[in-house]
Amino acid sequence: MTFNSIPTIDVTALVAEDPVGRRDVIDELGRAAREVGFVQIVGHGIDPESFAALEDAAKRFFAQPDDAKMKVYIGNSTNHRGYVPAGEEVFAGATPDHKEAYDLSIDLPADDPDYLGGNPLLGPNQWPDLDGFAEPVSKYYDEVFSLGRVLLRAFAESLGEPSDLFDRHVTTPPAQLRLIHYPHDPSAADRPGIGAHTDYEVFTLLRPTAPGLEVVNAEGTWIDVPYTEDAFVLNIGDLLEIWTNGEFTATSHRVRKVSHERYSFPLFFNVDYNTWVEPLTQFVGAGGPRYDGVRAGDHLFAQTAQSFTYLQRRLASGEITLPDNARPLYSLGREAQRSAPAV
């Protein structure tokens, strides 16, 4: 099965809990997750004002001088929160991505036991000292997180399963929101915005401000995700691919070189750190499971540690270690399947 465009699904009936219309939406979501792994979501009910306020906050944050941004450098954090300067994240192998970012996640109190116990992804955010930043960013996070929960339940139902099959694992998950800024820099025209990859979580809900995102189909052709105002781009991540034994696909995507300024805001919806994710028996046929199991948080941390230079330094010094059985980068998704079968 291949595809040449990204479907758009109006989820109004799902969000409104319309008992009749929601079933059609669920079936459409399931079909898109199987056949494409990417979909544009409209009718999601997120207030355009919340997005406008997030975009404004992000622009004001990135417009600050480097030394102000570096006060909340991600490398100051033990739980992976804060500012990611250009060149910090080495995504596509040798070529650093041409972007800067600000990473936050579920904002737990400073006395959170997982944080105090050294969990590498859980704990408080590292908020900048910038008026009118934390409030709109947190509001957007909470609203999109709630939408994610509705969609997660819909995906379970689309598989003929109880709606809480995955959602029962969502309490305080390491679900990151990234504010990404791709600056305007014509001299960097030969560098990718973000190299090809799959996302490491359950699924991603992304809002961009401009085109540039591309996904690969089964034939290896890169397909544009057209920019649609007010739509969320939803893509299936590694964990749903593993749980469904490949029934859903984590489709590889990239951001092509951007000569214009662009922002994008992916919220990587996730399950709790300690959730064990392996192919569910109902999806495993005679051929057996196609994937080894992973712990949700370990998978995200292992992938993160292999792509952020501050974590590579901590690994090299022995300050931190990779989780057992860490997968190498980019071992899942359609691109990986084309070169080698999953294990």
Ligand SMILES: O=C(O)CCC(=O)C(=O)O
């Ligand atoms: O900027 C985009 O549109 C994509 C970002 C992305 O794929 C990611 O952060 O994982």
Ligand SMILES: [Fe+2]
């Ligand atoms: Fe991504």
